[in-house]
Amino acid sequence: MIAIQSRDNPLVKRIHALSTSGRERRKTGLTVLDGAHLMAAALDAGIVFTQIVVSDTGLAREEHQALIARVGAQCPVACLPDPLFAHVSAVESPSGLLALMAMPALDVLPAMVNGSLIVLDAVQDAGNLGTLLRTASAAGIRLALLTEGCAQAWSPRVLRAGMGAHFQMQVLEHVDVETALAGYTGRIAATVLSADSQSLFALDLAGPTAWLFGAEGQGLSDSLKNLATTHVHIPMPGRLESLNVAAAAAICLFEQVRQNG
Known part of the structure; x- marks a missing residue:
């Protein structure tokens, strides 16, 4: 786990851009999952994260520690001070834990549309x-x-x-x-x-x-x-x-x- 303190850090800039810009998400093919529940649902569905970010306060939560341990060495983890985490988070009430993931194909229709x-x-x-x-x-x-x-x-x-x-x-x-x-x-x-x-x-x-x-x-x-x-x-x-x-x-x-x- 690496500790980051500066807004000028490239990772901080990258996550802030992904959180705030649809153009950046389309350009990179990445998006941001904010919160333990959402991240757990993604992991249950077999999603692979490319980065995990946790706040100082978030790191103290057992639920967050368990999710980070569940991912293991799958992807890097960065820890940010609470104000810096709030800066990169896309939501008004930051959860203290977020992850980056690749967006799936968004426009591939099934061969036949059926069912409700x-x-x-x-x-x-x-x-x-x-x-x-x-x-x-x-x-x-x-x-x-x-x-x-x-x-x-x-x-x-x-x-x-x-x-x-x-x-x-x-x-x-x-x-x-x-x-x-x-x-x-x-x-x-x-x-x-x-x-x-x-x-x-x-x-x-x-x-x-x-x-x-x-x-x-x-x-x-x-x-x-x-x-x-x-x-x-x-x-x-x-x-x-x-x-x-x-x-x-x-x-x-x-x-x-x-x-x-």
Whole structure:
């Protein structure tokens, strides 16, 4: 383990850049995992780290010591003073432990898209995107297709909100959804209000469904609305007009879980 004290250290500069710049992550193919839970989920999925960084305070935690010991000699470990760790961390409340990892291929579609999945259209809020992936994973979804305009799926903030979902499902970015779903044999459901929109709770959700969820405030693009074979709405007896996209997705996905028992 090496101790680093200066912001001018090349490793400190590198991690700070990866934490704050999507361009740097795309350029290097690396991203930052912040927190013991997320790192443990990655290790459980067979992810290999290229670097571990721990703060002085974080090093005193048994959970962190166990994770560092679990990695063993797999990658180098650096220790930073707490203020310097906060400087390189991408989150507002640094955990005291982070790791660098290579991002997987982000745009390689499976030969055939089948089973239930989610399509996220220009969801720009990192917290919402991570929560959507976490919710989908919890509901048994194993594939997420993201269109242009979504937040970067493997950014530190999305990873933190996803709480390990990324390692339980395939997350593909910059997807041409019309091409991806060209041979899809299941239902394609869009949560939109229209003349033919059906109540979610009256819909038979047996069988695979591709769920389409749109951006905050704007909803789905017209091209994706037209791709849907089923329009769905969530009955809302209250006076609000809409739900947060992550909340709407949770209701839809777990109604399908409920129906399929």
